[in-house]
Amino acid sequence: MSGSNRVLGRGGGSRIASGSTPVAQKRLNNSKNALLKVVILGNGGVGKSCLMNRFVSNHFDQHTFHTIGVEFLNKDLEINGETYTLQIWDTAGQERFKSLRTPFYRGSDVCLITYAVNDGNSFKDVSMWCKEFLKYADVKEGSSFPFILVGNKADVSEGERQVTQEEAQNWCKENGNPPFVETSAKNASNVELAFRLAVERWTKFEEKLDRHYENEVVDLRSVKPPERVSCCMSATASSEE
Amino acid sequence: MSSNDQLSKAAEKTETLEESGEQGMELCSHHGVTLKMHKNYDCSGTLSLVQYGNIKYIEWKSAEVNVDSDTQDQEWAVVSTGRSSRHRSSSECARAEPLRMNTVNLRSFKVSRHRHGQHLTFAKREESRSLTTFIFLHGNADSFVKALLGHLKAYRSKKDRNLYHLDEGDNQETQELRRSFAELNLFTETTPYGMWNLIGQFRQRPYETAMGAFCKVTDVLLYRPVENDESNVAELLNHSFAMEDEAVIANVSGEEYEVIDSTTTPTLPSRPLVTRGSPLSVERWAQAMDVEGRVTDCTAIKKIIFHGGVNPTLRYEVWKFLLGYYPWNSTYAQRMSLRKAKVEEYYVMKHQWKSMTQGQEDRFADFRDRKSLIDKDVKRTDRVLPFYAGDDNPNVELLNSILMTYVMYNFDLGYVQGMSDLLSPLLQLMSNEADAFWCFAGFMDRTCTNFDIDQAGMKLQLQQLHTLLSVLDPQFTNYLDQHESGNMFFCFRWLLVLFKREFSQEDIMRLWEVFWSDLPCPNFHLLFCAAILDSEKELLYSHHAGFTEILKHVNELSLRIDLDSTLCKAEGLYAQLISIESDLPDAVRTIIGLEPLNPVQGDSEDDDIKEEEDDDGGDSTHTEHDSSIETVSLVASNEVVFDRGLNHQFF
Numbered sequence: 001m002s003g004s005n006r007v008l009g010r011g012g013g014s015r016i017a018s019g020s021t022p023v024a025q026k027r028l029n030n031s032k033n034a035l036l037k038v039v040i041l042g043n044g045g046v047g048k049s050c051l052m053n054r055f056v057s058n059h060f061d062q063h064t065f066h067t068i069g070v071e072f073l074n075k076d077l078e079i080n081g082e083t084y085t086l087q088i089w090d091t092a093g094q095e096r097f098k099s100l101r102t103p104f105y106r107g108s109d110v111c112l113i114t115y116a117v118n119d120g121n122s123f124k125d126v127s128m129w130c131k132e133f134l135k136y137a138d139v140k141e142g143s144s145f146p147f148i149l150v151g152n153k154a155d156v157s158e159g160e161r162q163v164t165q166e167e168a169q170n171w172c173k174e175n176g177n178p179p180f181v182e183t184s185a186k187n188a189s190n191v192e193l194a195f196r197l198a199v200e201r202w203t204k205f206e207e208k209l210d211r212h213y214e215n216e217v218v219d220l221r222s223v224k225p226p227e228r229v230s231c232c233m234s235a236t237a238s239s240e241e
Numbered sequence: 242m243s244s245n246d247q248l249s250k251a252a253e254k255t256e257t258l259e260e261s262g263e264q265g266m267e268l269c270s271h272h273g274v275t276l277k278m279h280k281n282y283d284c285s286g287t288l289s290l291v292q293y294g295n296i297k298y299i300e301w302k303s304a305e306v307n308v309d310s311d312t313q314d315q316e317w318a319v320v321s322t323g324r325s326s327r328h329r330s331s332s333e334c335a336r337a338e339p340l341r342m343n344t345v346n347l348r349s350f351k352v353s354r355h356r357h358g359q360h361l362t363f364a365k366r367e368e369s370r371s372l373t374t375f376i377f378l379h380g381n382a383d384s385f386v387k388a389l390l391g392h393l394k395a396y397r398s399k400k401d402r403n404l405y406h407l408d409e410g411d412n413q414e415t416q417e418l419r420r421s422f423a424e425l426n427l428f429t430e431t432t433p434y435g436m437w438n439l440i441g442q443f444r445q446r447p448y449e450t451a452m453g454a455f456c457k458v459t460d461v462l463l464y465r466p467v468e469n470d471e472s473n474v475a476e477l478l479n480h481s482f483a484m485e486d487e488a489v490i491a492n493v494s495g496e497e498y499e500v501i502d503s504t505t506t507p508t509l510p511s512r513p514l515v516t517r518g519s520p521l522s523v524e525r526w527a528q529a530m531d532v533e534g535r536v537t538d539c540t541a542i543k544k545i546i547f548h549g550g551v552n553p554t555l556r557y558e559v560w561k562f563l564l565g566y567y568p569w570n571s572t573y574a575q576r577m578s579l580r581k582a583k584v585e586e587y588y589v590m591k592h593q594w595k596s597m598t599q600g601q602e603d604r605f606a607d608f609r610d611r612k613s614l615i616d617k618d619v620k621r622t623d624r625v626l627p628f629y630a631g632d633d634n635p636n637v638e639l640l641n642s643i644l645m646t647y648v649m650y651n652f653d654l655g656y657v658q659g660m661s662d663l664l665s666p667l668l669q670l671m672s673n674e675a676d677a678f679w680c681f682a683g684f685m686d687r688t689c690t691n692f693d694i695d696q697a698g699m700k701l702q703l704q705q706l707h708t709l710l711s712v713l714d715p716q717f718t719n720y721l722d723q724h725e726s727g728n729m730f731f732c733f734r735w736l737l738v739l740f741k742r743e744f745s746q747e748d749i750m751r752l753w754e755v756f757w758s759d760l761p762c763p764n765f766h767l768l769f770c771a772a773i774l775d776s777e778k779e780l781l782y783s784h785h786a787g788f789t790e791i792l793k794h795v796n797e798l799s800l801r802i803d804l805d806s807t808l809c810k811a812e813g814l815y816a817q818l819i820s821i822e823s824d825l826p827d828a829v830r831t832i833i834g835l836e837p838l839n840p841v842q843g844d845s846e847d848d849d850i851k852e853e854e855d856d857d858g859g860d861s862t863h864t865e866h867d868s869s870i871e872t873v874s875l876v877a878s879n880e881v882v883f884d885r886g887l888n889h890q891f892f
Contacts, residue, residue: 044658045617063624066617066658068742069733071796072789087789094614094658099696100733103477121613 033076033085037107038198039137041129042114043122044093047152050185051114052090055195060186067092070104077192079199086195102136110202111137111147112194117182118153120162126171146201148179150194155184265291265298269388271381276301276340277360277374288361288375288385290344290392297392299347299363301375302339342373344393344407351404352382361385475725475788506715507824512813517805518548526555534573536562547760550751556670563757564683566676580676587675590649591642608648611655615644622661626746628669640668643678650682657692660685662738666750687757691737702736703729705832706767712829713771713814717778725788731795732770739766748804755808761815763834772810773802 040048049067054060056075072089089108091101105111113129115122126149139145151168165182172180179197183190270289286303348366352359359382365371377385389395390405398404521542529536536542539562551559561567566583567576594608602609619640623629629636643664648655664681671677690698706729711718721727734742739756741749756766777798781791818825818833827837 044614045621063621065662065742066621068659068662068737069730069796070792072793092658096657096692096694097696100478100699100730103474106474106477 033083035085035087036109036199036202038086038088038110038112038195039105039108039133040088040090040112040114041133042093042112042150042152043116043119043125043129046093046114046116046119046122047185048093048114049090051112051150051152051183051191051194052088054185054188054191056088058188060188062186069097070101075195077195077199079196079203084199086199088195098132102132105133105137108137109146110198111145112150112198113147113178114150114152115163116153117151117163118156118160123151123163123167123171127175130175144176144205146178146198146205148181148194148198148201151180151182152185154182154189155186265293267291268297268392269385271377271385271388273377274301274361274385275376276303277376290389292392297344299342299344300339301341340373347407349398349404349406350386350389350395351401352386353403359383475728475730478728478730506712507821509713509817510820511817512810513816515809515812515816517809518545520549520552521545521555521559522552523555526552526559534576535571536569539569543758543760546754547758551754553750556750556754560667560670560680560754560757561676563754564680565686566679566683583679584675587646587678591646593649594645607652607655611648612645614658615641615648615656615661618656618658618661619644623665623746626665626669629665636668639674639677640664643668643674643681646678647681647685650678651685651689654685654689654692659692659738662741663688666741666746666753669746670750688739699733699736702764702767703732705764706732706736706770708828709764709767709832710771710774712818712825714775714778717774720778720782721791724786724791726791731792734796735770735773736766740769743799743802744804745800752804752808761812761819764832765811765815767832768814769807769811771814772807773798775810775814776807 040052042048044066049064049071050060052073053064056073067090070089070091072087075086075088077084077086089104091097091104111133113126113133115126117123130147133147134145137145149168149172151163151165165180168180168182172178179201181190181194181197183194185191268290270287272287273285274288275285286301288299288301291298291300342363342365346365348364350361350363352361354360359377360374361377361382362372362374365373375382386405394408395405396408398406525545526542529538529542531537546559546563562569567579571579594612597605597608602612619637622637622640624637629640640661644656644661647660663684664677667680667684668674668677671680690701693699707718707721707727710721710729718727721729740752744752752769756769759765762768777794780786781794784790784794786794815833818829822830822835823838825835827839830837
């Protein structure tokens, strides 16, 4: 129920068509591709803008400005023959700007919670970001939301690393088993994968809502996670070489 | 959902009048309403519209003793935040008799804003002198009026937007037509907020939606081809920006309901052609000083700077005056000793954070947070400029040191993202750490409200920009309002770092010195915003840009704005405003530094419905709440911002 409320809330009635796939529903809003609103969250300096820029324009600039206000970019992504237009929202991470950031959470479809593997504090704040997002994205209490955990800056040396993959995986286990991936916007590893996982996560959620599998979060997730986890691990392993 | 359910949902409270033996259906009601009696006592109670058979009555009954109606209802408890002192518990006053008025006998009703909330006054048909006034202490009479409009055949007066005439029930069709026009009127005159509220009203009023005359209107409203995700965002932003709307309204005295819109906007004359002057030259600067080094005619100097900026070779010196590091009337000697003292002071403060031990730091989270933020941001500030480029650039280290020292200078403000942007050009120009610091401190004195913890300074500026724009370009303002952009959020970055991200380093120096001249008026930077928008609006129109498109377009203007022509246009806009100075609403006058024509004072006078003299003026529980105090207290609390946002929905 909460899920369909959410859909109604944003879609203004245009997505009520029952029996159709989530993509088809999304298309009703947008003539060509399904438009997904993706929000990237995380502490200042973990590389939110860099992830976005790497994904959208395959470009990396070590010295990009810190984001002021809110920015967004669009990028098409094809998954299983369906083309999605991702509208990626990037916000300023400092606490001070919270009141101007949180309105943009509303109406989002999927969320990337990010930290930097060489910044222990940014990992500690992951739960805070999760909470802030759920609070302001208008997600009904008790219901879950498609998000994924992203550990950026995986290119740093082992000596600089402050957050292990195990810690992140443990966090995921305790927080509804979201997909987890380590990325490096700098050397382009796993960045597209992260967005791909996010969209897949969204699709799973929407399908689940359509089938009215409420409260069966665990069952549905256990279908795929082993594959996901191994895919993350092997991918990150190769990125560290 | 049965229609009864929907009805009770539409009503804010569902209770029945105990005193009446008859079982009536309550159509809408409102707690915490005071009946204004001719005898000098007021009493809090519940005002409702109740239907008995085919006849609807306005009923009022005093509240139960010891029941604080406000705390019973979460929603209105929020509304009353910060103003609870105004509330008078019912036990304070004598119980008044319940009151019932047949709506058939009512001629009109009117809402008026007063120092102590809003008044809702009903006038009877027969005796035009017979008035009954209810006081909504929390200023939320509008919601009740909206509810009334859903149940009574009433139409809005053409002369007075706050006056509603009740129909005698002549021709059903004419009434409905009139009413739909009145509603449409409301739609165009109010902000998107009112519009959304209206939709809510429509959804809550199944009867009306069934009415033929309304069908088309609701269709337009409910199925507008608007991306709803965006609207949600815009709506939420409006929530957080709403308080300044209120502040502006409070500033407009007398006509407190006056929202500046196209119907009341004075017509501007055509924009004069403005050209830039030449920069302040070395010779002129030398001329400006007396033998001892005092700048004798700083007004003339500022004028030159406003029109043409400063010759780059002079900036190093002139900026110290513009930023208040050196007083204009200081002598060479005084400046030398001043600088010596300031440099010393700087190093004392620098030493404070430099000498912090690891253990101290570990136990000082606030310090650690600020330090970590600065560390991250200086690495990302203007690194493409040669001055800050490359690994281990000492200038990046200087940027860090100055910001850390500023944290010690003003720990409460600390470091907020955006400050490193403001410092970067200053350091590049001054090269010297201590000089750059004191110039930065002066710059921060001017702009620190941008970094308020509750962002009140930013919100105020966005609201002021909207107010200015509504006079400069009502059509465009209307477009923005209708495209979920009336909150002006898309100008956030411009204002936060004063266009630092929009211009090259050379241009930003030229722009800032113009701003620092404080000419021709305060908030010239807002006119500069308006000038940029004026150049972009045609493009926005042609693309039917909505909230996200406008935001994206404005973000992408970075480094593509022509400085000189925009400055000329901004100056032209100022000339236009000042040429109709006496016609400008006070809200605009105060923004550009003119005295308000009608300073805020007590209650407003009503013309259509003449009220009895406000007799609660001497009441000690009320006198402290004049509107200026209210405005100040609004800025103080986030909760109140929300409260205002909530209230604002009903306008």
